[in-house]
Amino acid sequence: MPRLSGELVSMACRTLPWGVVGTAAGAGLLLASLTRITGETGERLSLHLLRAAVLAFATGLVFLLDDPARHTTSTVPTPRPVRIALRVALVVPAAAAWWTAALLLVPPELRPPVADVTLEAGAAFALAVAGAAVAVRCSEVTRPGPPVAAGLLTSAVLAALFWPGRWALFVPVEDDRWATAHDRWAVVLGGAVLVGALGSVEPLRRRAGGLRPAGGAGASRSRPLR
Template sequence: MLTLYLLRSTNRVAIAVGAVVALAFGWIPLAAGIGLELSDAVTMLRFAAIGLVIGLAFVLDDPAAVTTATLPTPRHVLVALRVAPAAVLATVVWTVAWLGCRLALDAESRALLPYGGLLLELLALLALTFWLAGTRWGDETVRGGVLAAPALVLLLIAAALLPDAAAVFPSPGTDRWDGSRWVWAAVLATGLAGLAWTGREPAPRSRPAQSSSAASRERIRS
């Protein structure tokens, strides 16, 4: 029952749009008969990952969050039940997009198109986005995805403006490629740690202490 509720309450439209965008970046060049260079294929896959992650930024949004907060199910379980299927879906959809870009390359370049290194970027962005989306922003009525999606875009713009010596989106085979994988691994670890932190149970709100006069009146009534 809980799993079915989580499925029904998930923003499936945003997820579907993100998946369509990712698949479009992966397969339109091949469908249009456009041959890609290796750098072009990598760029297309990065845009596919960004579109997919933005669509999945709304996975943790729950329109009945106030009600589900009273359920006996721990918060971290609710978060995991939403995040885990989303991560699997993202991996599958992006892999299909990767296959489309790979087929659009010439035979010599296909073997040079990295899979694991680019998948690491996707998973790191996904973990970071889930962390932002799962963070309580003080107002329970504010959906985390609405804030996480633009925040992710701003972070990506800032990352794209980094100098070449600190680039996080280098082309495969360049001197910066291997070093940037460590950066993405650190982003992934940070995002997962932040996501685990957001899954903690909220501290119970303490009732305000009664004044001495109010306490005296309570004793008299009793």
């Protein structure tokens, strides 16, 4: 079992889209580094740049479940929830290191409250992975990343522009709604984790579909000749 687990981890590590995630991480760090040249524009612009960096990295995370060999690996004995959880577990340390670097790039005097923006980042990352998991569960596509990335970017823009003010999520630090907005971010994070967990479960119809050929075809072949 230890040898099998090691092989599973190695295989998952090799199939992860490190190139896409790395490119998104680089773009995010570049945006975060721009906070050092904001001059007198202050904390508000730094917050916008940090949020843009989070969105850039989250856009890379939606490719986490891309798997060209998906229809081949679906027949292996390891359940799909375990395979998805393994991919997520492998990328979590990289995401944590990236977020630490992004925060350190922001000058301390311009850095927004770390706990609150970390909550925003966690919610965005969870939404990205949850969107990919739902796309995999509800379709047969092997590369859900591109459409989910487009949906994530569109949703972020629409939420920033048209989300009702009384339910605002993207508020500046000095806004009186800052604390309330982050209560909503906590709800978003919890909802994203729940949706992601439900989306990682194999659909029942596929399980049933996988059992019918074994029962039907196998029984007909074993029927004695008369």
